[in-house]
Amino acid sequence: MCDIERMFHQFHVKAEDQDYLRFLWWDDGNFQAQSSVYRMRVHLFGAASSPGCANFGLKHVAAQGHGHYSETTIQFIERNFYVDDGLTSVATKEEAIKLVKEARQLCSAGKLRIHKFISNNHEVLASIPESERADSVRNRDLDLGESQIERALGIKWCIVSDQFHFRVIVEERPLSRRGVLSTVASIYDPLGFVAPFVLVGKQILQQMCQDKVGWDEPLSEELKPRWESWLLNDPTGPQPLTPNHILTMKSSVVLPPPGEFVKEDLYLRKRWRKVQYLANEFWTRWKREYLLNLQQRGKWCKTQRNAKINDIVMLMDNSLPRNEWKLAKVTKVYPSEDGIIRKLELLISDATLDDQGKRVNKPVYLERPIHKTVTLLEAE
Known part of the structure; x- marks a missing residue:
């Protein structure tokens, strides 16, 4: 797992398009003074256009590597990045070391820096300069079995055991259709790893919808034990x-x-x-x-x-x-x-x-x- 440093700021905006990114600035936060007008010359964080433009630029950098780097590296840059976060898995540590080396070289040719590397293999980490590793792994030794949890695209990943972890903290909500929906929807699981667990809660919500229960009506005596058992x-x-x-x-x-x-x-x-x-x-x-x-x-x-x-x-x-x-x-x-x-x-x-x-x-x-x-x- 890795990250592209300040990804949006690495891609410039054409001069004729910079007027779309104008903003006002007041020195020292004094709104009574005359404001200054500035234009962004690079893509900024928060603009709806920035992810698409940066993603297009990243794919262009990957395309320039054909014939110079392996297809595995090209595909990693093209298909395994979600905006600035890269995540992939390979069969052997030798493949991982080669992939990291070529990916850094390819992105460097496009003036992009890949850093904050994390791996569950200490030999792969050892092949990466310490300055390019994530802060959380610099002072840890995987051989000691230290528990370390990182977020991989919003999902908790235990590096030592190489497993995804889920922890659902149920906040106090009313025992109503609105509260049931809020609890079920609060479980973030885009890949469906805990779908069998979430399905039970969704079935209870489905039953309430079929019975045309109001949003703030309390759970029936039939559904209340099922809901409590699920929690x-x-x-x-x-x-x-x-x-x-x-x-x-x-x-x-x-x-x-x-x-x-x-x-x-x-x-x-x-x-x-x-x-x-x-x-x-x-x-x-x-x-x-x-x-x-x-x-x-x-x-x-x-x-x-x-x-x-x-x-x-x-x-x-x-x-x-x-x-x-x-x-x-x-x-x-x-x-x-x-x-x-x-x-x-x-x-x-x-x-x-x-x-x-x-x-x-x-x-x-x-x-x-x-x-x-x-x-x-x-x-x-």
């Missing part, structure tokens, strides 16, 4: 302690791997498959045998303690795999006519904190029936 679909949030944490000794979220794991896998030498089989067996028995003991029903048992504010509970959802159940704190109870609590308001846990230990995201509150929760820690 909480965060695999990086805090999770309950599960057998997988015990067997793999990992505190981070580990989603079930693809494939089926059978009893015969116990006798394979690959410990990984053995661990996955044991984790699945543990999870199945834990839900069937231990979890039910925590969630006793008053119909068959003696009178139990009612849920109270500040109880710590776990949200049950048998459709989710292991490690996907949410923790929550009871913030409000709704007693029925007989005094038994059958409905709760919950504050969903969120481990995203800033350097001062404060929440980054807005608190999320949900209402759930008590039979969808399991009490883990009772409030005093």
Whole structure:
């Protein structure tokens, strides 16, 4: 990834066209004084014509390189630039080093300077003069595995892992058609990498349009749980302690791997498959045998303690795999006519904190029936 320095200012405007770029200037910002009239001799930032003119000039520079540079370099200059930002990928580091060298030479012939180079390969970076590298990579060592996130045409790119990252921060908006549209439209994903995730939100919006819901009407009781579930679909949030944490000794979220794991896998030498089989067996028995003991029903048992504010509970959802159940704190109870609590308001846990230990995201509150929760820690 690279950038063309001050791209618009590198292309001159014909003398007969400079009157279209006239502007007034007051010395020292004194609007009472006589203004001066100036004309831009180069294309300026902010003019609607500048990107097109600069792009035409860049393609002209690339065309001058035919017969002198490789076709890969020519195509990179012609097709892999979005205004002044260049982005491409090649199969080997040798190709990358050659591409950088020829691209710099070709652009230099057209009085253009390509700089701010970024690569996920330290040998490619080493072949580039330090002054031509991006400031963010000059003092970092990729071999140390330092996390580094750069923006590639608006999308976050992790250089070390060579992966695109997406983080959706949901701001507090009304639970209405207008709020749903604002949230769904705020996810920037021009290439459709997270389309399966966004599709669920769009389907909810589509249903509201089909039902002819007003822009400021609240979500229906049918759509509200679906919308709240979609907002909480965060695999990086805090999770309950599960057998997988015990067997793999990992505190981070580990989603079930693809494939089926059978009893015969116990006798394979690959410990990984053995661990996955044991984790699945543990999870199945834990839900069937231990979890039910925590969630006793008053119909068959003696009178139990009612849920109270500040109880710590776990949200049950048998459709989710292991490690996907949410923790929550009871913030409000709704007693029925007989005094038994059958409905709760919950504050969903969120481990995203800033350097001062404060929440980054807005608190999320949900209402759930008590039979969808399991009490883990009772409030005093």
